[in-house]
Amino acid sequence: MSLDKDYLEYPKRGYGHDHDRYEWSxxxxxxxxxWPGDKQLAVWINTSLQFYPLNQQGKPFKVPNGMTMPYPDLRHFTLRDYGNRVGIYRCLKAFERYGIRPTFAINSQLAKDTPYLLDQLQATGGEFICHGWNMDHLHYGGQDRDEEAELVQRSVDTLxxxxxxxxxxxxxxxxNESWNTPDLLTENGIEYCCDWVNDDMPYGFRTDHGPLxxxxxTTEIEDQFVIGQNLHSEDAWVEQVKxxxxxxxxxxxxxxxxxLALNIHPWMIGQPHRIASLEAVLEYITGHSEIWQATAGDIVDAFNAQSGKGN
Amino acid sequence: MKESLGVYDYWPYHNRPKIEWPNGARVALWVAPNIEFYELDPPANPHRKAWPQPSPALPGYTIRDYGNRVGHRRQMDLLDKYGIRGSVSLSVALCEHHPEIIDRVCERGWELFSHGIYNTRYTYGLSEEQEMEMIRDSIETIYRHSGQKCAGYLAPALSHSERTLDLFAEAGSDLFGDDAGFYTCDLFHDDQPTPVRVRNGKRFISVPYSLEMNDTIVYAVNKVEPRHYGTMLKRHFDRLYEEGKESGTVMCIPTHNYQVSCPHRMKAFEEALEYITGHSDVWLATGREIAEHYLTHSYDAALEDIKRKNGGVQ
Structure with missing residues (x-):
């Protein structure tokens, strides 16, 4: 019994990361x-608006929070749809009440298919991030480059x-990304990406078509992660965010x-028994004078305006 | 395959010879930060997948990178505050990738012990020669970068062979005699150090490295709430402190800075450290110090008692 010799060879064992997308620091x-106004903490409230198709293909893996039952999985399809019909409107009320400048990461297919929802989101003056086509159109290692290029372009152009x-x-x-995703993003004029959850600050990232x-x-304090995956209580989520x-x-x-990057999902936090937890979090955050509550793009601009900070 | 591990004998936690820690301490406390490097595109191992998604598997990779970019420094500040020196379970390739972290570890007088080359290269499927090569590489790399003669081992990603402990003991002996390769963290059978039989017959022990207190097990496997982890640490300590009146115990807090040093988890961890270090009879030690003390003062009596409890000596 043994493994191929290359299992004990380490071609990338040298200074820095084992890839060249960004500098090590x-x-x-x-x-x-x-931050602007000499505030200490930038707070980015991100709301993910998602469409989980009923006929989920699960390629190359089943998206977390997607369909799990045999077709047709009415249970998960409608629970996720709930967020876009009901939950989001509770979230929007909470944003208005606490004066939040929201950022919306939305699946482009959802934006296309629900103009009423899109109008309401636009009326907040918030910023939109492209969240791909839908939750069953994943970007993944091994994906055909042309297929992904079309997917990125369609998603970005549509939104x-x-x-x-x-x-x-x-x-x-x-x-989730393929090896090509960052290059395809800048090819489509995308300036920033939210996928690599390895820092508590923005940082500079290399692509074939210029910097990103x-x-x-961060995933670790998302509502769906704490409440949905870890099965912690709503009160524990509030405590953790605080x-x-x-x-x-x-x-x-x-x-x-x-x-502080806080990502929420209306299908999770927009339930009647949970929305007060979002309100509690927003009340706590906005009760501090040292914060700069901003959209993702505003944070990117403030960061990049300080040269040399993108490492 | 063996039915039982067979590297230690049954030894009840009952009427054992008294362990006396320095200055009459009841508990030897050690904190073992895992400082790990996971590869973005690791080679496939036929026995275990490194990541659930095809490479690049960002969800797993990027949060672990967070530990290196953000987390370790937070924990260093915290352990400095409470006078604790870490005993680092090290993916040794990190010496080459991120030497600045190793410099910070060495400045603090922390211990480095081997946790393999990368935490995405497993022991499974390696021949004995290959595993020996990997273990020797890890001991040599630690020495080259820190001057430390590696005393302890925790197999990479807890991947073992039947020979892992033997090979580590032998690699230590070959390279540095009795100064290296004399304790393992891979056994979770006891709250005190215990003798372990290895092939070359050297004096070799297990130092308790609690998986139950391991933040990754607590957070990622058992899905515990951060503040409850703080409570668990305090309760674990309280009982070992109480029992330590009779005979010294060991408490280990194994950490990963992509878990415990996330902003929503630091408070609970800090409160637990403050509580524990607020007690007078705690020996803040490293893994190596615990092992050396035990080998010098308790090991022989332990062997005698083990024989006695198993009917070998009256």
Whole structure:
């Protein structure tokens, strides 16, 4: 019994990462970033608006939170659809009540198929991020490049044709990519991406068509992750978001600007028994004067305006 | 395949010879930060997939990269505050990839022990020669980058062969005699160090490395709420501190800075460390220090007692 010799060979065992997409550095060593108005903590409230097809293909894997039952899985299809019909309107009310400038990551197919919803989202003055075509059109290693190129272009072009404000950001369904995805994004004029959740600040990212800014949209405190995957209570989610907020704010006071990226899903947090938890979080966050509550694009601009900060 | 592991004997946690830690401490506390490198595009191992998605598997890779870019420094600040030196379970390729982290570890006088080359290269399927080559590489790399003679081993991603402990002991002996390769973290059978039989017959022990207190097991497997993890750590400590009046115990907190150093988890961890270090009779030690103390003061009595409890000596 043995493995091929190359299992103990390490061609990338050298300085930096094992790829060349971005420079290696530790957050604590980077120059301090300051946010507009000398605020300490940038807070990005991201709402993911998603369409989970009933005839899920699951290629190359079943998207988390998608269909799990034999066809037709009415249970998961309608529970996810609930977010776009009901849950989002509770979220929008909460945003209005707490004066939130929202960011919406939306599947382009959903934007195309629900003009009423899109109008309501646009009326908030929030920013739109392209969240791919739908939750069953994944970007993945081994995907045909032309097929993915068409998918990215269709998704970006469709959303751009529907919304009045510039579409500058990208969030892949399931935060999954192929080796080509970042290059295809910049080829389509995308300026920032939210998929790589390896930092608490934006950072510079290389592609074949120029620089991309990575905006890590942390998974660890998402409502669907804490409540849906970890099966923690709503109260525990509130506690965790508050603890994260307090910690990052304190770190920002000592080390320079930090970013809290909070991703929510109306099909999860928009339920009647959960919406008060979102309100509690927003009340806590907006009750602090040291925060800069902004859209993702505004944070990218403030970050990139400080040269040399993109490492 | 063997029915039982066979590297240690049954030894009840009952009427054992007393373990005396330095200064009469009841509990030897050690914190073991896993400082790991996971590859974005690892070679396939026929026995275990590295990632659930085809490469590049961003969800798993990027959060682990977070540990290196963001997390370790947070934990270093925290352990500094409470006077704890870490005992690092190291993917040794990180010495080459991210030497700045190793510099920070060495400045603090922390221990480095081997956790393989990468946490995406498993022991499964390796021949004995290949596993020996990998283990020797890991010990040599630690020495080259820190001057430390690696005392302990935790197999990469907890992937083992039947010979893992033997090979680690032998690699340590070959390279540095009795100064290296004398404790394992791969056994979870006890709350005190215990003798372990290895092929070359050297004095070799298991140092408790609690999977139950391991943040990745707690958070990613058992899905525990952060503040409850804090409570678990305190309760675990309380009981070991109480029992430590009779004979010294060991508490290990194994961590991963892509878990415990996320912003929503730091508070609970800090509160637990503050609570634990607020007790007077705690020895804040490293894995190596615990192992050396035990080998010097308790090992021989333990062997005698094990024989006695198994009917070998009256």
């Amino acid at each position: 530790m957050l604590a060593d980077r120059p301090a970033v300051s 751009r044709s529907l919304v009045d404000s510039p579409v500058r950001g990208w969030l892949s369904p399931a935060k 800014t990575m905006m890590p949209l 603890d994260a907020f307090d910690f990052l704010l304190n770190e920002a006071r000592n080390q320079g600007g930090r970013m």
